[in-house]
Amino acid sequence: xxxxxxxxxxxxxxxxxxxxxxxxxxxxxxxxxxxxxxxxxxxxxxxxxxxxxxxxxxxxxxxxxxxxx
Amino acid sequence: xxxxxxxxxxxxxxxxxxxxxxxxxxxxxxxxxxxxxxxxxxxxxxxxxxxxxxxxxxxxxxxxxxxxxxxxxxxxxxxxxxxxxxxxxxxxxxxxxxxxxxxxxxxxxxxxxxxxxxxxxxxxxxxxxxxxxxxxxxxxxxxxxxxxxxxxxxxxxxxxxxxxxxxxxxxxxxxxxxxxxxxxxxxxxxxxxxxxxxxxxxxxxxxxxxxxxxxxxxxxxxxxxxxxxxxxxxxxxxxxxxxxxxxxxxxxxxxxxxxxxxxxxxxx
Numbered sequence: 544x545x546x547x548x549x550x551x552x553x554x555x556x557x558x559x560x561x562x563x564x565x566x567x568x569x570x571x572x573x574x575x576x577x578x579x580x581x582x583x584x585x586x587x588x589x590x591x592x593x594x595x596x597x598x599x600x601x602x603x604x605x606x607x608x609x610x611x612x
Numbered sequence: 613x614x615x616x617x618x619x620x621x622x623x624x625x626x627x628x629x630x631x632x633x634x635x636x637x638x639x640x641x642x643x644x645x646x647x648x649x650x651x652x653x654x655x656x657x658x659x660x661x662x663x664x665x666x667x668x669x670x671x672x673x674x675x676x677x678x679x680x681x682x683x684x685x686x687x688x689x690x691x692x693x694x695x696x697x698x699x700x701x702x703x704x705x706x707x708x709x710x711x712x713x714x715x716x717x718x719x720x721x722x723x724x725x726x727x728x729x730x731x732x733x734x735x736x737x738x739x740x741x742x743x744x745x746x747x748x749x750x751x752x753x754x755x756x757x758x759x760x761x762x763x764x765x766x767x768x769x770x771x772x773x774x775x776x777x778x779x780x781x782x783x784x785x786x787x788x789x790x791x792x793x794x795x796x797x798x799x800x801x802x803x804x805x806x807x808x809x810x811x812x813x814x815x816x817x818x819x820x821x822x823x824x825x826x827x828x829x830x831x832x833x834x835x836x837x838x839x840x841x842x843x844x845x846x847x848x849x850x851x852x853x854x855x856x857x858x859x860x861x862x863x864x865x866x867x868x869x870x871x872x873x874x875x876x877x878x879x880x
Contacts, residue, residue, distance in 0.1 A: 544874075590874060594832065598815075598875060601834040602790070605717030 547586050554578045614861055618870040620817055620830065630818035637790065637819065645791070647692060649759045653797060653824045656865040657805035663781055665857060670737075671747035671780040672702070673771065673803070675755025675796040676721070676728045676788035676838065677713030680704065685712040686754030693757030693791075695767050699774075702746040706731050715756045715789035716835035720842035727842040728786060733849045742853055747780045753799065755792025763795060768802040776806045782859055784852070785812040786838040790819060797823035809859050813838045817868050828868040829855040833875045841876070 558575035561567050613619065621627055641648050661668070677686055679698035687694040700709075709725045711718045721728040731750065737743045751771050757763055775783060783803050787796040793816050800810045804826045811827040814820040815835055820828050831851070833841070840848035851873060858869055 544876075590832075594875065598832070598834045602716065602815075605789075605835055606715050 544586070544589065547582055547589070551579060551582050554582070614858070614867075614869060617858070617872070620821065620868040620870055622821065622866075630821065634818040634822050637816075641790070645758050647758045648791065649761075651760050651764070651794065651798065652822055653801040656824045656826060657801050658826055658865045659804050659807050659809045661782060661809045661860050665743060665860070666741055667744040668781040668856075669745045669747055669779060670734060670743050670856070671750065671775050671778075671783045671808075672729065672731065672734060672785075673751045673753070673775075673783055673796075673799060674729050674786045674788070674838075675753045675792040675799065676718065676786060677711045677754040677756075677792075678709055678725070678729045678752035679712065680708050681710050682708070688712060688714040688754065688756065692759045693795075694754050695757050695760065695763040696753075697767050697771055698752045699749050699771075700752075702731065702734075702748060702750045704731075711788075713754050713756060713788050713792075715791065718788070718836045721836055724842040726845065726848055727837050727840055728788070730784075730786070730839040730848055730852050733839070733845065733852045734784075736845075736849055737853060737856075743856065744781075747775065747778050749774065749778065751775075753795060755788045755795035757791065757795050760795060760798055763798055764802070768799045769806075771799065772803040772806045772808070775803060775808055780808055782856065783808055783810045784856060785810060787812065787814065787816075788838070789835050790816055793819045794823055797825045800825050811855060811859050811862075813855060814868065817870075821866070821868055824866055826865050826867075827859065827862045829858060829871050830868055831871045831873050833873070837875070840873075847873075 554575045561571050680700050683698050706725050726732050734746055785796050785800050787793045796812055800812050804810045814828045814830050817830040840851045
């Protein structure tokens, strides 16, 4: 999640820099925005699927803390 | 949507996914606990709150296995579970509380009880004027109850009636393990049935929606963190405040709100 946040910040900064430039290139701005959209999709997959599976793994292994020796 | 909060819908791909997860759990739970009896609430009770939040007398009930260190621990080996409850003053030092339940990892709650049983956070909300006061007595159950028939007939109504007699306005409920979610849903619905609005946190929405409860707040955390991450008091307080504030906003029974919090702690 932190890596995605870093990617997103990088894309936002590049997009902002391009928009502020003397001659903003629309193709670059479109590319940065499309990358942001892909990052959003990836974050959703990680949140809804991967995180949920990781939580389930932790939940199932939880009772081992209390198994008799 | 409810303001900025997502309501879990009982239709569409995400619901079908949760339903498959529930069915998978339901098939497998009997492998671990052959005498488990799935007991959803047949009728969902509903009580609305009319007072403003800063006048509420708030109670706290959990199925996480919480009790005073000086009280008899719950029986985690009982074949059909232990449907007894423990009661204690809401003014006790949280260090006097402990958890007895062997069905989920509560090691972090052993260090910070507020991540399961947010007693300190509720006192802080009173001091800040967010809520009015706390009930004199708080309650703890150990939620691993394979067959909840005696919970339904005996102890859940006892606690509900005591809360009613004390004039409590609102009850917050927190679960422990998976089966604890069933136990808590039964307790919640019983309390709502005596005329007290309730909200439970859920870590397993696929089970909570099949249990059918008045209101629930889904937080995407593992078992052992039903009231927020350990040792993060400000975040715990924010979460509890938001969850309580949902009570007057939810207008229909069986509403589960997905809270905007995501687990960031260790998995292993």
